[in-house]
Amino acid sequence: MNTIAIILVIALVLFTIALSIFSRRFTRTTADFYLAGRKVGSFSNASAISGDYLSAASFLGVAGAVYASGLDGVWYAAGFAGGFMVVVLFIASALRRFGEYTVADFAYGRFGSDRVRLVTVVATLLVSIFYMAPQMYGAGTTWKILVGRGFFPAGADGLFLGVDPIYLSGVTVVAAIMMFYVAMGGMKGTTLNQIFQFWWLWFAMFLVVAFAFGQGFNYPAELKTASEAKLTATKTLTVKELTAVDAKTGKAPLDNAKATMSAESLAEVEKAIAAGDETVKVNVLLTQKNKLHDTRNMIFGEPGHRYNTFDQFSMVLALVLGTAGLPHILNRYYTNPSGAAARRSTFWVLIFIGTFYIMAPIAGLAARSRILDAFANGTAPANAAYVDGILVKSDALMPTIGQILGGEWLLGIVAAGAFAAMFSTIGGLLIASASAVGHDVYEKYINPNATEANRVAVGKGAVIFFASLAWVVGWAIPYTGLQNAYPALIAMMVTWAFAVGASAFVPMLLTGIWWKGTTERGAISGMLVGLVGSIAIIFMNISQQLKVPAFAADQGVVGFLASLTFPVLFTFPAALLTIIVVSKLDGQLPKNLDEIWMRIHGTAHERYERELGLDKVGGVFGGGK
Amino acid sequence: MTSPADTTSAGTSQTFIRHGDHIDTIESVDMVFREQRKLSFTYGAIFFAVTLFIPASSVWWEAWYTTPVWGGFTLNYLVVSLLYYIFLWTMAWTYSKQADKLDESLMHMADEVANKSIGGEGQ
Numbered sequence: 001m002n003t004i005a006i007i008l009v010i011a012l013v014l015f016t017i018a019l020s021i022f023s024r025r026f027t028r029t030t031a032d033f034y035l036a037g038r039k040v041g042s043f044s045n046a047s048a049i050s051g052d053y054l055s056a057a058s059f060l061g062v063a064g065a066v067y068a069s070g071l072d073g074v075w076y077a078a079g080f081a082g083g084f085m086v087v088v089l090f091i092a093s094a095l096r097r098f099g100e101y102t103v104a105d106f107a108y109g110r111f112g113s114d115r116v117r118l119v120t121v122v123a124t125l126l127v128s129i130f131y132m133a134p135q136m137y138g139a140g141t142t143w144k145i146l147v148g149r150g151f152f153p154a155g156a157d158g159l160f161l162g163v164d165p166i167y168l169s170g171v172t173v174v175a176a177i178m179m180f181y182v183a184m185g186g187m188k189g190t191t192l193n194q195i196f197q198f199w200w201l202w203f204a205m206f207l208v209v210a211f212a213f214g215q216g217f218n219y220p221a222e223l224k225t226a227s228e229a230k231l232t233a234t235k236t237l238t239v240k241e242l243t244a245v246d247a248k249t250g251k252a253p254l255d256n257a258k259a260t261m262s263a264e265s266l267a268e269v270e271k272a273i274a275a276g277d278e279t280v281k282v283n284v285l286l287t288q289k290n291k292l293h294d295t296r297n298m299i300f301g302e303p304g305h306r307y308n309t310f311d312q313f314s315m316v317l318a319l320v321l322g323t324a325g326l327p328h329i330l331n332r333y334y335t336n337p338s339g340a341a342a343r344r345s346t347f348w349v350l351i352f353i354g355t356f357y358i359m360a361p362i363a364g365l366a367a368r369s370r371i372l373d374a375f376a377n378g379t380a381p382a383n384a385a386y387v388d389g390i391l392v393k394s395d396a397l398m399p400t401i402g403q404i405l406g407g408e409w410l411l412g413i414v415a416a417g418a419f420a421a422m423f424s425t426i427g428g429l430l431i432a433s434a435s436a437v438g439h440d441v442y443e444k445y446i447n448p449n450a451t452e453a454n455r456v457a458v459g460k461g462a463v464i465f466f467a468s469l470a471w472v473v474g475w476a477i478p479y480t481g482l483q484n485a486y487p488a489l490i491a492m493m494v495t496w497a498f499a500v501g502a503s504a505f506v507p508m509l510l511t512g513i514w515w516k517g518t519t520e521r522g523a524i525s526g527m528l529v530g531l532v533g534s535i536a537i538i539f540m541n542i543s544q545q546l547k548v549p550a551f552a553a554d555q556g557v558v559g560f561l562a563s564l565t566f567p568v569l570f571t572f573p574a575a576l577l578t579i580i581v582v583s584k585l586d587g588q589l590p591k592n593l594d595e596i597w598m599r600i601h602g603t604a605h606e607r608y609e610r611e612l613g614l615d616k617v618g619g620v621f622g623g624g625k
Numbered sequence: 626m627t628s629p630a631d632t633t634s635a636g637t638s639q640t641f642i643r644h645g646d647h648i649d650t651i652e653s654v655d656m657v658f659r660e661q662r663k664l665s666f667t668y669g670a671i672f673f674a675v676t677l678f679i680p681a682s683s684v685w686w687e688a689w690y691t692t693p694v695w696g697g698f699t700l701n702y703l704v705v706s707l708l709y710y711i712f713l714w715t716m717a718w719t720y721s722k723q724a725d726k727l728d729e730s731l732m733h734m735a736d737e738v739a740n741k742s743i744g745g746e747g748q
Contacts, residue, residue, distance in 0.1 A: 071690075071702055078679075078709045085672050088717055089665045093724070220696020227697045292684065301702050302690050303683040312680040320676055340728060343721040350717045354710040361706050514662060594640045594651040601658040602649035604642055607732050611645065 002403075005146055005412030012200065012416040013177055016423060019192045020181040042341050044195055046348030049332045051194030051201075053080075053323075054353060055131070055425035056138030058360065059201050059418055061491030063401075064394035066364025068233050070226070070300035072307055073364060076491050077357035079316055081350065083323025083498075086506075088346035091324050093339030094513045094600050102432075103327050103505065104440040109599065110512045111520035112590045117440060119524050123504040123531050124327040124436040128429045128466070129473060130497035131326065134490040135422045135429075136171050136474025137483065138395065141490075142422075143170020145383045145399045146415045163478040171474035174422055179467035181423070182430045183460040190427040197420035202356050204417030208398070209359045211405040212366035219362060226368055227301035231288045232260055234392045236484045240278035241547070242269070257284040262388050281484070285387040300368070307565065314569035315495065321572060322498025325505035328428035331435065339606060367401040374404045381411075393483070395490045426470065434462035485545035495566060496538050503530030503571035511579050513600060516593065522583030530575030537567035657731045664727055668720045675712060679704060 058080060065073030098106055103124060108117040143150075143166065150169030152160040160168055182190055237253060245252045254273075258266060261284065272282045290296045292304030292312065307315055323329060333342050374380040375389030381403045385392040391400060402414030438459035443450060450458070477483055486492045507526045511518040540562035543551040551562040564570070590596060598604075641650045682689040683701055690701040698706075 071705065074702065074705045078705045081710060081713055082672075082676055085713060085716060086669075089669050089672065089720065093661075218696075220698055223697030223702065224693065225697070301697050301699060303680075303701065309684050312683055313677065316676060316680050320673075340721075340725055343724055347714075347717045347721050350710075350713050354714060358707060358710055595642065597658070598640070598642050598649045598651065598654045601661065602642055602654045603657055603728065603732055604644045604647040604649040606728075607647040608644035610732075611647070 002146060002148075002408050002411055002415075004408040005415050008409075008412035008416045009146065009419055012419060015196070016177070016181055016193050017184075019196065020184040022192075042344040043348060044191070045332065045341075045345045046352060047198050048191045048194040049329060049345060049349050050352040050356075051196075051198030051420075051424035052328055052332060052428035053326075053349070053425070054198060054201060054356060054421055055494060056135050056142075056418065056422050057491045057494030058353075058356065059205070059421035060138050060142070060395050060398050061134065061494065062357065062360040063364040063367065064397040065491040066361040067367050067391070067397050068394040069305040070231055071303050072305045073491070074361045075303075075315060076319070076495070077360050079319025080323070081354050081357050082316075082320040084346050084350050084353070086320055086324045087329070087333075088343055090513065091330070091509055092333050092342040092346055095330060095333045095509075096339050096342045097602070097605070098600050099605070102435050102440055103330050103509075104436060106512070107508065107523065110596055111518075111523050112592075112596075113520045114445070116520050116524050116527075117444070119527050120505075120508075121436045121440045123500075123527055124440075125433055126531065126535065127325065127327055127497055127501045127504065128433045128436075129469065130500055131328070131494060132426060132429050132466075132470045133473045133477060134493035134497075135426050136174065136470050137477045137493070138418065138490050139174035139422050140164075140167035140170040140474060140478075141393065141395050142399060142415060142418045143167065143173065145381070145396055146411070148383050161475060161479070163475055167478060168475060171471055174419070174426070175467050175471040175474065178423065178426045178430060178470070179464050182427050182434075182467070183463040190431055193427060194424040197424040198352070200420045201417040201424075202352065204402075204413045204420075205356055205359045205363065207410060207413055208363045208402055208405060209366075211410060212362065212370070212401075215370075215405065217362070217366045219365070222365055222369060223301055226365060227299045229299070231298045231300050231305060232285050232390060233288055233305075233394075234283055234285050234387045234390050236281050236283050236392065238278060239273050239280050239282065242282060242284060243273065243278075253284065253286060256286045260287045261285045265388050283385065283387050283392045285390055300365075308563075310569060311565045314564065314566040317572060318495055318499040318502055318566040318568040321502035321506050321568060322495070323501075324509065325498070325501025325503075327436070327501070327505070328425075328432035330505075331432050332428070363401060364397065367397050370404055371397075371400060380404065426467075430463045430466050430470075433466040434459045437462040437465075481546060482542065485542065492565075499538065499566050499568045499571070500531065500534045502568050503534035503575050505530075507572065507575040507579055511576070511583075515580075515583075516597060517583055517589070518579060519583040519586045519588050520590070521586040521588065522579040522581075525582040526575040526579030529578045530571050533571040533574055534567045537561050537564055537571065541565055653734075656734065660727055660731060661724075664720070664723060668716060672716060679709070 057076075062073065062077045062080070065076050067073070095106060098109060104117045104120040107120040108114070144164070147170070148166065150166035152165035152168055152172075154160055154165045159165065181193065235253075242254050242257070243252050254269075257269060261269070265285065269282050269284055272280050288298040288305055290298040290302070290304040291306070291308045293302075296302065296304070298305055303312065333345075371380060371386075371391060372389040375386055380386060380389070381400050384396045384400045391397060398414050398418060399411055403411040406413075438455065438461075442458045443455055447454065477489075483489050504527050507530060508523045511526070512523060540551050540558070541564060544559075544562040551558065553559040561567075641648050679701070688700075690699055692699055694700055694703060
């Protein structure tokens with residue numbers, strides 16, 4: 001137990017709850033609950049968007065990905081930041097001008113059918129669930145390092161419901177807190193919390209980097225040192241996988257491990273092999289292959305650890321296009337008072353998250369040598385697992401390096417930062433999911449005459465349902481063994497959400513905003529192609545990683561598709577092309593197209609608001625004029 | 626907080642939306658749209674050209690990812706970890722300023738075009 005760290009996390013949780021209770025007085029209408037009264041200023045909104053956006057993937061995942069993969073991991077940071085350019089250039093002003101609550105509202109208003117709204121709702125929920133998964137996994141992982149004990153009873157196999165009871169305790173605590181604070185505070189409370197949480201996690205990352213520099217970190221010199229040797233990374237394999245000989249190379253992973261691991265660590269692995277149980281899992285350290293330039297050694301500072309040629313492009317496209325396909329981020333643009341304010345918000349977001357993303361890879365690089373040194377000195381935190389001084393789970397990097405650099409205090413600040421990252425993002429996702437169900441389905445189809453109190457109550461009920469669903473997802477990840485399939489799972493899972501959002505929403509939004517000829521059938525077809533295509537390829541890739549026989553081959557069309565870590569390179573153009581072709585063939589444009597076009601691109605509303613001074617924002621606590 | 630939009634349709638070219646004294650007609654909106662599209666897509670082309678140049682270089686330009694330029698930094702590492710952000714900030718800043726300026730000039734023009742196209746009905 002890390003007492004100081006736990007006290008800091010509890011203080012964060014209590015403050016979060018207090019803010020939510022304080023916000024209740026401002027959450028009387030659905031506009032308050034879903035959109036914070038549409039009057040959030042640029043700086044506040046930018047901080048809240050940054051809080052919404054910087055999730056466990058950014059706080060735990062990016063540094064972890066850099067630690068495990070080097071340059072390919074750094075791309076996560078740059079790509080996450082680059083995504084906001086697409087938002088500001090093509091989406092932000094138009095969405096705000098259209099002036100509805102949700103992306104589904106936009107689809108309905110633009111294409112005028114219930115079908116398109118419902119398809120958008122389904123896509124919103126699927127993207128949100130994809131995004132929720134890594135947050136919950138991060139919750140369990142951080143809890144395990146921070147608290148190190150749980151409240152679920154362990155069975156004879158040391159598990160509860162088939163997973164680690166300590167991990168599940170963390171997932172449960174975070175789901176319960178989120179359920180409470182989002183249902184209580186709505187968008188206003190969530191906005192206030194996200195502003196606070198963003199600045200906390202920014203400060204936590206800053207402290208880690210400052211401590212590293214304070215203790216002699218030299219960026220160019222350490223990058224040089226890290227790039228001198230071949231890149232090594234840990235992997236968890238069963239004895240059967242470890243000893244399986246590859247038909248092409250005639251070698252087994254065990255041969256690689258023998259050449260890479262220390263004699264002491266290898267002795268433990270050989271002991272497990274000698275025991276004869278092929279299903280036993282062992283942690284090994286392996287020298288990594290270069291997937292991009294197969295004749296070159298894989299080193300820290302070169303691309304190719306995670307991504308081949310296709311994935312280099314596909315990942316960049318997933319990240320830069322995916323941001324514009326995240327419903328919880330797009331919903332935030334409706335809280336701006338004007339199109340110009342939406343652009344200003346995005347500029348500030350880029351400054352805030354850009355500085356954060358410059359720091360995260362520094363933390364990842366600094367950790368490589370410092371964790372090795374701490375391991376050699378016997379001072380490495382005991383709650384994390386290592387092979388020869390390399391973390392088994394790179395997602396545990398931030399709390400580990402926090403403790404090594406600054407003891408319990410810095411561990412506490414970092415752990416609170418990790419929880420802040422999860423809270424702020426899960427809060428946004430719960431609001432987006434609740435508005436998809438409460439606003440887009442309940443208010444439109446089930447009970448259009450519902451009272452304001454009823455509508456807010458349904459929104460809160462939806463929050464509770466989706467927080468429970470988040471718990472199930474958090475449980476399912478270790479239950480299915482997914483955490484052993486990828487070296488930096490949190491960042492990887494978030495990128496899947498980006499890929500689904502980029503494929504399902506972005507083609508519809510781009511064509512809906514910029515091409516008058518887009519029809520309802522075209523939009524629906526494109527969304528379905530993007531949604532189904534991206535999810536299918538992601539699941540094929542997961543199946544291949546988990547060695548499911550049907551997808552294990554790396555030959556043929558199925559083998560090729562299953563080998564794609566990110567499907568965007570194919571699914572985004574496929575969805576876009578589908579929209580264009582089907583719209584051309586269909587030709588059924590909405591009868592009131594001119595009126596719709598004027599809502600998206602017209603400026604009379606803004607001119608009018610400006611004349612009356614209504615484009616000015618109120619204070620973040622008090623709402624607008 | 627906002628005025629209810631008073632939308633009138635009297636034939637395709639006569640559709641307009643009014644907020645107070647301000648009117649959008651399809652002609653004025655099309656003009657605004659064309660200018661915004663030009664600005665957004667010009668910046669978009671630059672953004673995607675620079676962004677996709679990075680992985681393209683990582684695949685096909687060996688010196689980009691192998692030659693150190695500062696300690697262990699190769700051009701590839703330096704751009705992805707530091708310089709790309711400066712590019713993003715510069716683009717976002719200049720685009721926002723230009724879009725604000727465009728909004729400003731188009732707002733006046735939109736009023737003029739709208740008033741012309743509905744025969745001064747908005748005044």
